[in-house]
Structures are given as structure tokens and as C-alpha cells.
Amino acid sequence: MTEHDPKGRGAPGGASRREFLRGSGVAAATAVLTGQATAILDEAQAAAQDSGPKILKGEVELTLKVNGHDHACTVEPRSTLLDTLRDRLDITGPKRVCDRASCGACTAIVDGEPVYSCTTLAVSCQGKTIETLESFDTGEHGVPHAFCKDDGLMCGYCTPGFVTACKAFLDKNPNPTLEEVRKGIDGNICRCGTYVGVLQAALDAAKAMKGA
Numbered sequence: 594m595t596e597h598d599p600k601g602r603g604a605p606g607g608a609s610r611r612e613f614l615r616g617s618g619v620a621a622a623t624a625v626l627t628g629q630a631t632a633i634l635d636e637a638q639a640a641a642q643d644s645g646p647k648i649l650k651g652e653v654e655l656t657l658k659v660n661g662h663d664h665a666c667t668v669e670p671r672s673t674l675l676d677t678l679r680d681r682l683d684i685t686g687p688k689r690v691c692d693r694a695s696c697g698a699c700t701a702i703v704d705g706e707p708v709y710s711c712t713t714l715a716v717s718c719q720g721k722t723i724e725t726l727e728s729f730d731t732g733e734h735g736v737p738h739a740f741c742k743d744d745g746l747m748c749g750y751c752t753p754g755f756v757t758a759c760k761a762f763l764d765k766n767p768n769p770t771l772e773e774v775r776k777g778i779d780g781n782i783c784r785c786g787t788y789v790g791v792l793q794a795a796l797d798a799a800k801a802m803k804g805a
């Protein structure tokens with residue numbers, strides 16, 4: 594491009610340098626407007642927050658449906674389902690091991706789905722059905738029996754969570770393959786490495802549950 598070339602090829606879209614600079618001025622003005630608009634938006638957001646979601650403080654009253662029964666209790670809004678079950682409702686099937694959603698020992702079933710109760714807010718479970726292993730069939734057609742029969746445990750820390758995860762899985766998939774069981778309960782870990790027994794227990798429980 595030469596200096597007298599009016600169509601500056603260095604300018605976007607083939608515009609002349611002058612047109613390009615004029616355009617830049619408009620862009621700068623737009624940026625100022627955008628800044629004003631942002632300030633207005635911030636004000637609107639602040640106003641919306643004033644009339645928006647309320648911040649819960651202190652304790653709240655809660656009714657949780659656990660194992661078919663309504664349980665009323667009072668908890669802080671930040672309370673986890675695990676804390677609420679164990680410390681307020683005396684339902685101790687779910688165990689606290691890692692307390693950070695990595696081991697599965699605290700598994701409970703909420704609306705048919707296995708959840709880590711250590712990282713689930715209790716207030717989010719109101720109006721939902723919650724199942725813990727206290728409600729499971731402990732007879733020969735139940736999952737706990739299969740774990741005993743197949744030695745699906747050593748120290749037992751992980752076992753309540755595995756039993757619960759297996760129950761949730763088998764309720765949805767009553768005829769699983771070994772691979773499906775492996776994937777279906779892979780949110781739980783056993784530090785003792787008792788996986789052979791756990792997997793066998795899940796397969797045997799699937800058969801046993803059909804006879805119930």
C-alpha cells in the first residue's frame with residue numbers, strides 16, 4: 594500500500610484509511626455507551642438482588658420423607674443430608690468416611706438415584722423420597738444378604754454405601770452383566786479392594802431379588 598492509495602488494503606473490509614479511522618471513532622463512542630450501559634445493568638442487577646432470592650439464616654424447619662416416613666426436624670440451611678440423617682434423625686446407615694464426595698460410603702437413594710449424602714443439602718431433599726439401607730430387605734432375597742454370602746466386605750467401612758449403591762442400581766437394572774455392575778457402582782470405592790466379592794454380591798443379589 595502506498596501513502597496516496599485511498600483504498601488502504603490494510604484497513605478491514607477494504608475501507609480507506611480515513612474511513613477506517615472514522616469508523617474507529619464511532620467504535621470508541623460505542624465503547625463509551627457500552628460503559629454507560631454496563632453501569633445501568635449493574636444497577637438493575639443490584640435492584641434485582643434486593644428483591645431476588647432470600648438468604649436463609651438461622652435454622653429452618655424441614656420435613657424429610659425417609660424410608661416411607663415423614664421426619665420433621667430443624668436444620669441450618671447449609672446442613673448436608675448426611676448430617677441431618679445421622680445427627681438429627683438418628684438414621685445412621687449412610688456413613689461419613691471422606692466427607693467430600695469421593696468414596697460413596699454416605700450413599701443414600703433420593704428419588705431413585707444414588708447420591709453422596711455428604712455433599713447433598715438436606716433442604717434440597719424436601720418433597721423427595723429418601724431411602725437408606727435401614728429399609729432394605731435383610732432376608733435371603735435382599736442385597737445385604739448377598740454381601741454376607743459372597744464376602745463382599747473386609748473392614749466394612751465402605752459396605753453400607755456399596756449395598757445402597759447396588760440396591761439403587763439393581764432397582765433400575767435387574768438383569769445386569771458383570772460389566773454393567775462394574776459401571777453402575779463405580780461411584781463407590783473400597784480401600785480394602787474387596788471388589789471381587791462386591792461384584793459377585795451384586796450379581797447374586799440380582800438373582801435373589803427376582804425370587805422375592
Ligand code: FES
Nearest residue numbers: 692695696697711
Ligand atoms: S463420605 Fe460421602 S462420598 Fe465419602
Ligand code: FES
Nearest residue numbers: 747751783784785
Ligand atoms: S471393606 Fe474396607 S473399605 Fe471396603
